[in-house]
Amino acid sequence: MGRARLVAVDWGTTSLRGALLDDAGKVLAEKSAPLGILNVPGGDFASTFAAQFSEWMRDAGSLCLISGMAGSRQGWQEAPYAPCPAGPDELVKRLHWIEPGRIAIVPGLSVEQGGVPDVMRGEEVQIFGALRLTGLTDGLFVLPGTHNKWVTVQAGRVTGFRTYMTGEVYGLLTQHSILSRTTEADAPLDEAAFLDGVRRAGEGEGLLHNAFGARALALFERLAPAPSASYLSGLLIGEELRTQSPGREVVLIGAPALTARYALALKQAGVATRTLGAEATWAGLAAVGEKV
């Protein structure tokens, strides 16, 4: 077993996850708790951190890097965004030290495109982890989720990205809209219905119209509640593909249930994919940690 070198922490909105890494970035131990930034008892981040990680901190020679929403205004302390283009070097320069030399928050990234900013917190670390794990220095990365990101990397740095409210809008439409009556939000994926939705979105009519189409199909009993969920998911992911039109391999990073949908949709568009999971976060924090 290697020497403990880094306590890597991913502190998100709903969960707190940590890993103890050795010099080579190998995971020695992992833990997680439902202590996301919105669920920190008494808002006392320092005590919550100590309760979870003080033992590991002794083992690791006291270096801890934290990524995710812990660095947002609602988090432990606000870590201002690093502007793109940015790679691990820029993140290290802008680490927000909670305890100098000991505990730092990794900043998120910001970018300005067409007069409107965009932001990420946490995904940047997953991307640098993916670069490390794949050996890539350039590429197009997709990180599905509540606020899905499409990210361009050149020479090891993020040069631009776009956020899509895909996951959140899926939840709103299936839980709170008129579609909730005829959609079984948690149904297993129906591939044919999903790919129908992707194709429909590609015709360019836009989500506001196409989503109502799911309602009308249900009214005429041409779309049952289970495939309706997949069709709607396809409309949403297809809407991303319509505006991104990726012409090269895409690297997907995230939970298998979501990345599998993007892989299917991209395959239909003739685009190859490869997929990484949660390991990308620890690899990314290791990549940043090596430069501290």
Place this chain on the structure above:
Amino acid sequence: MGRARLVAVDWGTTSLRGALLDDAGKVLAEKSAPLGILNVPGGDFASTFAAQFSEWMRDAGSLCLISGMAGSRQGWQEAPYAPCPAGPDELVKRLHWIEPGRIAIVPGLSVEQGGVPDVMRGEEVQIFGALRLTGLTDGLFVLPGTHNKWVTVQAGRVTGFRTYMTGEVYGLLTQHSILSRTTEADAPLDEAAFLDGVRRAGEGEGLLHNAFGARALALFERLAPAPSASYLSGLLIGEELRTQSPGREVVLIGAPALTARYALALKQAGVATRTLGAEATWAGLAAVGEKV
């Protein structure tokens, strides 16, 4: 005062409105109650109808036409949709009689486009009313609302239409999404912010991305909660304009607060508009009633 000829009823989801019309379609009296189809006491449509309109029915020689959601599956009785193309003649042929010769529900319209159906209930009557009031026989009509309609009319018949979930998605985003924290949904219209949103949508990035832009602008304190509502409204209406690209005058039918927004957005796109209000419903029911 003309002779009472028709009891015109608009029975929607949240309200029940009626008008007593003379032979020329002139409004002799009006009433409304918060007795939409979801709020009918005991689900007893017949008694609710009688309590509101039995006196008028005697005056009007017993003819009543009802438009709107009363003809839906959740309404009084289901009146199957009339397929497009359809004009007042087609509606008369497909009247759903509750009491033969006395009380009828006017059917909504359906259309099939690109393998997906679309439907309306109530708007068709407003459109035929607008044709009567303007003298038009052809045109492009927009009826803003929860489920906004863009409708093409040729030779006095509806030949096609598209529904957009614009109003509903505005409500979802401003009340239930991450944008709710930084958006004052009921703020008065900020024209500059609204038109910025319309322009932004016209660039084609799609709503899922552009809506997150409103969040990012707020994060950097570049968009305050009141103009944020107008910007988001512009993003939504601009998304409709992006896919419709109307090249000719548009007739707007609906509540002034909504039609004014479409008039602004269309003016920015160089498209002339004219606007009609609730009078279109009574004129439309009169137009159908003349053919019964």
